[in-house]
Amino acid sequence: xxxxxxxxxxxxxxxxxxxxxxxxxxxxxxxxxxxxxxxxxxxxxxxxxxxxxxxxxxxxxxxxxxxxxxxxxxxxxxxx
Amino acid sequence: xxxxxxxxxxxxxxxxxxxxxxxxxxxxxxxxxxxxxxxxxxxxxxxxxxxxxxxxxxxxxxxxxxxxxxxxxxxxxxxxxxxxxxxxxxxxxxxxxxxxxxxxxxxxxxxxxxxxxxxxxxxxxxxxxxxxxxxxxxxxxxxxxxxxxxxxxxxxxxxxxxxxxxxxxxxxxxxxxxxxxxxxxxxxxxxxxxxxxxxxxxxxxxxxxxxxxxxxxxxxxxxxxxxxxxxxxxxxxxxxxxxxxxxxxxxxxxxxxxxxxxxxxxxxxxxxxxxxxxxxxxxxxxxxxxxxxxxxxxxxxxxxxxxxxxxxxxxxxxxxxxxxxxxxxxxxxxxxxxxxxxxxxxxxxxxxxxxxxxxxxxxxxxxxxxxxxxxxxxxxxxxxxxxxxxxxxxxxxxxxxxxxxxxxxxxxxxxxxxxxxxxxxxxxxxxxxxxxxxxxxxxxxxxxxxxxxxxxxxxxxxxxxxxxxxxxxxxxxxxxxxxxxxxxxxx
Numbered sequence: 001x002x003x004x005x006x007x008x009x010x011x012x013x014x015x016x017x018x019x020x021x022x023x024x025x026x027x028x029x030x031x032x033x034x035x036x037x038x039x040x041x042x043x044x045x046x047x048x049x050x051x052x053x054x055x056x057x058x059x060x061x062x063x064x065x066x067x068x069x070x071x072x073x074x075x076x077x078x079x080x
Numbered sequence: 081x082x083x084x085x086x087x088x089x090x091x092x093x094x095x096x097x098x099x100x101x102x103x104x105x106x107x108x109x110x111x112x113x114x115x116x117x118x119x120x121x122x123x124x125x126x127x128x129x130x131x132x133x134x135x136x137x138x139x140x141x142x143x144x145x146x147x148x149x150x151x152x153x154x155x156x157x158x159x160x161x162x163x164x165x166x167x168x169x170x171x172x173x174x175x176x177x178x179x180x181x182x183x184x185x186x187x188x189x190x191x192x193x194x195x196x197x198x199x200x201x202x203x204x205x206x207x208x209x210x211x212x213x214x215x216x217x218x219x220x221x222x223x224x225x226x227x228x229x230x231x232x233x234x235x236x237x238x239x240x241x242x243x244x245x246x247x248x249x250x251x252x253x254x255x256x257x258x259x260x261x262x263x264x265x266x267x268x269x270x271x272x273x274x275x276x277x278x279x280x281x282x283x284x285x286x287x288x289x290x291x292x293x294x295x296x297x298x299x300x301x302x303x304x305x306x307x308x309x310x311x312x313x314x315x316x317x318x319x320x321x322x323x324x325x326x327x328x329x330x331x332x333x334x335x336x337x338x339x340x341x342x343x344x345x346x347x348x349x350x351x352x353x354x355x356x357x358x359x360x361x362x363x364x365x366x367x368x369x370x371x372x373x374x375x376x377x378x379x380x381x382x383x384x385x386x387x388x389x390x391x392x393x394x395x396x397x398x399x400x401x402x403x404x405x406x407x408x409x410x411x412x413x414x415x416x417x418x419x420x421x422x423x424x425x426x427x428x429x430x431x432x433x434x435x436x437x438x439x440x441x442x443x444x445x446x447x448x449x450x451x452x453x454x455x456x457x458x459x460x461x462x463x464x465x466x467x468x469x470x471x472x473x474x475x476x477x478x479x480x481x482x483x484x485x486x487x488x489x490x491x492x493x494x495x496x497x498x499x500x501x502x503x504x505x506x507x508x509x510x511x512x513x514x515x516x517x518x519x520x521x522x523x524x525x526x527x528x529x530x531x532x533x534x535x536x537x538x539x540x541x542x543x544x545x546x547x548x549x550x551x552x553x554x555x556x557x558x559x560x561x562x563x564x565x566x567x568x569x570x571x
Contacts (some may be wrong), residue, residue, distance in 0.1 A: 047383050
């Protein structure tokens with residue numbers, strides 16, 4: 001598991017949950033950057049990510065996500 | 081002390097003058113004394129409750145931030161929540177809870193009369209309790225440092241412009257402002273005064289005049305069927321918006337004169353194209369509070385229930401919102417209706433997206449706006465009705481006799497010769513209301529494109545004073561004065 005692989009997986013998940021083929025993700029991407037990323041899809045993204053990587057986030061971790069980069073780092077941590 | 085009173089005018093002038101006359105380090109004392117004086121002008125005992133809330137939250141926040149021990153932190157949080165929500169429950173919901181229990185038992189054929197507490201609902205308690213708890217929860221989550229200065233913290237909880245009807249402020253936004261030394265800023269002060277005048281205009285010219293019509297119908301709904309019920313409901317939509325946003329404008333303008341920024345509470349709510357959009361535009365401080373402290377934790381906690389979890393969180397959150405507004409089943413029903421409406425919106429998301437792509441954006445936009453507005457108005461029936469029975473009567477008689485009422489001769493009677501008999505207002509008053517609404521909408525639309533304060537400041541002095549005189553004349557001549565309190569005071 002490395003950052004690039006995780007980002008690729010995340011991109012697939014985002015495309016699927018947000019129902020958009022035309023997405024670009026960087027570590028700095030936030031909900032402001034993507035139209036379909038609202039409070040509803042946010043929780044659907046979290047669930048999809050948890051399922052895909054077989055991990056569980058705590059409430060404070062979810063609370064602490066500032067951007068996609070944060071998610072990525074935490075996924076990396078939990079996969080060790 | 082009502083905002084629309086001479087007493088308040090004096091109070092305002094005295095406090096603002098003293099504020100700028102005093103050096104920064106004494107200002108919090110002035111604000112604290114002024115705020116408690118303002119609050120206790122309703123009832124001296126209210127000040128004691130306010131002080132209890134302030135002290136318990138101040139103390140527990142400091143204890144929570146001093147320790148890493150999870151059990152201790154939870155204990156302090158729990159105790160503080162128990163005390164503050166307990167006070168809120170006792171004064172606001174005790175009679176309602178026990179009364180409802182008694183009704184249920186009697187319906188099940190048990191002979192039971194509930195005890196009632198003879199307690200007056202302390203004004204503003206729903207607002208300051210929520211404001212205090214948001215601070216406590218932010219400290220617990222680690223998002224905010226506990227405030228050490230008790231006096232300043234007490235000002236944050238009791239600050240008179242927003243004490244009785246919001247906006248419900250976040251500690252991260254308002255608390256630091258009391259630590260800053262504010263210097264008199266002519267531009268901010270004039271902008272603040274204009275905002276206050278605008279709030280008064282909305283409240284006493286529009287809201288209080290429309291209220292006469294709304295009250296006439298809603299206080300004896302069974303005297304009416306059809307069109308008057310519909311008109312009164314739309315009237316209430318105008319009334320509650322002008323009343324509440326007017327209050328918010330006065331509060332924000334008031335604070336701005338002293339150099340403080342209070343958050344916006346309304347953003348042209350009736351232009352919303354979806355129900356979730358509506359709730360990002362109406363009573364923003366409460367919606368975001370509920371979103372951050374109720375909806376989000378719930379939806380995260382229930383995320384493995386999928387869409388069911390989201391539905392659950394929505395309906396729970398809006399059930400609480402309804403209850404927050406009042407200890408009555410009409411408010412609860414109002415809240416639940418919004419919860420269900422939002423749930424339907426969530427479920428229909430994909431279908432609506434397909435629909436939107438298929439039709440012309442202008443048509444989709446207009447239809448959405450109308451649908452949302454009609455739905456919100458439908459729920460207002462429950463919000464305003466004096467009882468569940470009244471609400472159901474109104475709903476079931478909304479269209480009764482409507483075709484006949486729409487005949488030109490009958491319309492002419494209703495809005496012309498018979499207007500006083502039907503709506504208790506005169507034709508002149510109706511014209512004032514309609515033209516004021518038109519004025520309000522034009523100004524607010526213009527303000528979106530170009531800030532009204534900047535525009536008026538740039539006008540030549542004669543034109544500017546002409547505008548001021550017109551607005552003040554409207555307020556003085558057409559304003560309805562009497563004991564019509566701000567609607568949200570009862571919450």
